[in-house]
Amino acid sequence: xxxxxxxxxxxxxxxxxxxxxxxxxxxxxxxxxxxxxxxxxxxxxxxxxxxxxxxxxxxxxxxxxxxxxxxxxxxxxxxxxxxxxxxxxxxxxxxxxxxxxxxxxxxxxxxxxxxxxxxxxxxxxxxxxxxxxxxxxxxxxxxxxxxxxxxxxxxxxxxxxxxxxxxxxxxxxxxxxxxxxxxxxxxxxxxxxxxxxxxxxxxxxxxxxxxxxxxxxxxxxxxxxxxxxxxxxxxxxxxxxxxxxxxxxxxxxxxxxxxxxxxxxxxxxxxxxxxxxxxxxxxxxxxxxxxxxxxxxxxxxxxxxxxxxxxxxxxxxxxxxxxxxxxxxxxxxxxxxxxxxxxxxxxxxxxxxxxxxxxxxxxxxxxxxxxxxxxxxxxxxxxxxxxxxxxxxxxxxxxxxxxxxxxxxxxxxxxxxxxxxxxxxxxxxxxxxxxxxxxxxxxxxxxxxxxxxxxxxxxxxxxxxxxxxxxxxxxxxxxxxxxxxxxxxxxxxxxxxxxxxxxxxxxxxxxxxxxxxxxxxxxxxxxxxxxxxxxxxxxxxxxxxxxxxxxxxxxxxxxxxxxxxxxxxxxxxxxxxxxxxxxxxxxxxxxxxxxxxxxxxxxxxxxxxxxxxxxxxxxxxxxxxxxxxxxxxxxxxxxxxxxxxxxxxxxxxxxxxxxx
Amino acid sequence: xxxxxxxxxxxxxxxxxxxxxxxxxxxxxxxxxxxxxxxxxxxxxxxxxxxxxxxxxxxxxxxxxxxxxxxxxxxxxxxx
Numbered sequence: 122x123x124x125x126x127x128x129x130x131x132x133x134x135x136x137x138x139x140x141x142x143x144x145x146x147x148x149x150x151x152x153x154x155x156x157x158x159x160x161x162x163x164x165x166x167x168x169x170x171x172x173x174x175x176x177x178x179x180x181x182x183x184x185x186x187x188x189x190x191x192x193x194x195x196x197x198x199x200x201x202x203x204x205x206x207x208x209x210x211x212x213x214x215x216x217x218x219x220x221x222x223x224x225x226x227x228x229x230x231x232x233x234x235x236x237x238x239x240x241x242x243x244x245x246x247x248x249x250x251x252x253x254x255x256x257x258x259x260x261x262x263x264x265x266x267x268x269x270x271x272x273x274x275x276x277x278x279x280x281x282x283x284x285x286x287x288x289x290x291x292x293x294x295x296x297x298x299x300x301x302x303x304x305x306x307x308x309x310x311x312x313x314x315x316x317x318x319x320x321x322x323x324x325x326x327x328x329x330x331x332x333x334x335x336x337x338x339x340x341x342x343x344x345x346x347x348x349x350x351x352x353x354x355x356x357x358x359x360x361x362x363x364x365x366x367x368x369x370x371x372x373x374x375x376x377x378x379x380x381x382x383x384x385x386x387x388x389x390x391x392x393x394x395x396x397x398x399x400x401x402x403x404x405x406x407x408x409x410x411x412x413x414x415x416x417x418x419x420x421x422x423x424x425x426x427x428x429x430x431x432x433x434x435x436x437x438x439x440x441x442x443x444x445x446x447x448x449x450x451x452x453x454x455x456x457x458x459x460x461x462x463x464x465x466x467x468x469x470x471x472x473x474x475x476x477x478x479x480x481x482x483x484x485x486x487x488x489x490x491x492x493x494x495x496x497x498x499x500x501x502x503x504x505x506x507x508x509x510x511x512x513x514x515x516x517x518x519x520x521x522x523x524x525x526x527x528x529x530x531x532x533x534x535x536x537x538x539x540x541x542x543x544x545x546x547x548x549x550x551x552x553x554x555x556x557x558x559x560x561x562x563x564x565x566x567x568x569x570x571x572x573x574x575x576x577x578x579x580x581x582x583x584x585x586x587x588x589x590x591x592x593x594x595x596x597x598x599x600x601x602x603x604x605x606x607x608x609x610x611x612x613x614x615x616x617x618x619x620x621x622x623x624x625x626x627x628x629x630x631x632x633x634x635x636x637x638x639x640x641x642x643x644x645x646x647x648x649x650x651x652x653x654x655x656x657x658x659x660x661x662x663x664x665x666x667x668x669x670x671x672x673x674x675x676x677x678x679x680x681x682x683x684x685x686x687x688x689x690x691x692x693x694x695x696x697x698x699x700x701x702x703x704x705x706x707x708x709x710x711x712x713x714x715x716x717x718x719x720x721x722x723x724x725x726x727x728x729x730x731x732x733x734x735x736x737x738x739x740x741x742x743x744x745x746x747x748x749x750x751x752x753x754x755x756x757x758x759x760x761x762x763x764x765x766x767x768x769x770x771x772x773x774x775x776x777x778x779x780x781x
Numbered sequence: 782x783x784x785x786x787x788x789x790x791x792x793x794x795x796x797x798x799x800x801x802x803x804x805x806x807x808x809x810x811x812x813x814x815x816x817x818x819x820x821x822x823x824x825x826x827x828x829x830x831x832x833x834x835x836x837x838x839x840x841x842x843x844x845x846x847x848x849x850x851x852x853x854x855x856x857x858x859x860x861x
Contacts, residue, residue, distance in 0.1 A: 581830065712839045
């Protein structure tokens, strides 16, 4: 690089001086060919300075043309790329390396004051405010890596190995110079100290950014907005942090949005999270964790695909040994307005929590449930949340709302609502309910299971809701497999396991958005512990392999449990057996879609019209504001799902007629 | 009042904790008797236990008032 630069000529120094610029030593100011001294006015230089080609017109993304050059700025030890525009720097730009076409305007001080890793390697206390689950955040930390690092603390060798990967990475980028990538625009910011900024980022109006990384690329630019205060942070590609947000010891994941005075401390938010107005403290916010409302505190918890209602709150402190309690809301859960949970507690996947709960329950065996209050006691309604319109909408919207634009996404996600993860839970939950029901007597109102009440009558009916979901899932899985098989290979492929997939009926786990076989995860953990995985690149590659094996593992798992469900292997199933599964699938799907439609219909009739038509025109007012059931876009989507399901059923039947 | 209707009212009154005399043939479970959606599921379960039948979930949950429930249950009993 050095050969590109040359010393200033005497004529150039004269022009610079005439333009009110000065330097402690002009011999330390190097320039590139294409440098125009007239494009520098009223600047002060000290230390080693290298200036690229300037003087051309810039046409940045804000559509306001500028002349590239340095105006009213003080620089100390700065490398300036080609076509940069630096203007009105009230403090200093010091110890920086700017890429090409960087704009810095109306800013205070942007500096690097010491050897730093720019927030990488900072230890944050997630999930347990009392500590014990420290995570070293880096710009390569994914939801899965955070999960392994914080949830398997009993495996010391694993934690040491993962910490070392993070430390090595952090050490590798340690520098006394902070870089600002090509095409980045920084305006109206007060203090930026020890912050590394990627390409195409926009920082406008930030108040104080200290010790952090703003990872950004042209494909996934990152945006930092007004009045943001952040210290010890990592903000990953495509994220947005603005409007007075305050971050301390926090990671903001790819495509996430933080703003509207949200504050977070010792927390990690992964892909596509949203945090507005409210507060987070020591949380591990997996992908799609969303909190939008003031008075909501998320503390000492793990969440993913989660939506917090207003004034959601948890306690992690009993004024005994400190804030040492923690809680888990498994994927897809949501909390109603004003809901409260006393940690420790664990809520099963895709459940809805309503009311205030002081029991330390564990409902992880019962996905798709309501956790509610009945007669002042925490009460579980298993399976109730499966056929609500909200759960179906959530499942459809998450993949569509993936804001990540970068190709090499860090978080590896499986979006499926019905999956081996939820199916194994429903199979287990069904069995537990049946066993509990057999032990009850008529007249008994409820039983207590893992510190939560379940009404006796529900033990009899709710297993049927799970069965409905299982019939839907297994039928769909079978049909998907049939659809994927070329007709010619049908006999060969039907009932055969996928060679690259895991076999057996073993457990599935949700690794913060990535569903996988426990056995695959165990192998990865062993590989990390034994030192076979030494870097983020290697670790990410292993995780990608697990992610891409999901389909094969899912099918093989189904094959493994098929004989438990049907008393024979799928490969030995007759035409009648398969037709029977398809019929159950069709019946369950029809029933499910009908239940969801009925649930959606409740949003259009009866008491939901209360408050509409303030002076008596209720029907007309409601129709004008909310529209009609039949015309609702989701209802149309639902109707389309019914049509598609029926078509797939007929196609599957034809495949069977032709091939079996 | 048919036997089915009487038993439905009895079960409903017990489950919702209301006076049986408040329940009319055309009482709607949600709007008139104050049943919440969760209690609708419980009612289905309670009717199943009372009449020793199994009801189709989506059809049962679509029943909105007492007389329709009696009609529905009579049909299920007849089909057994």
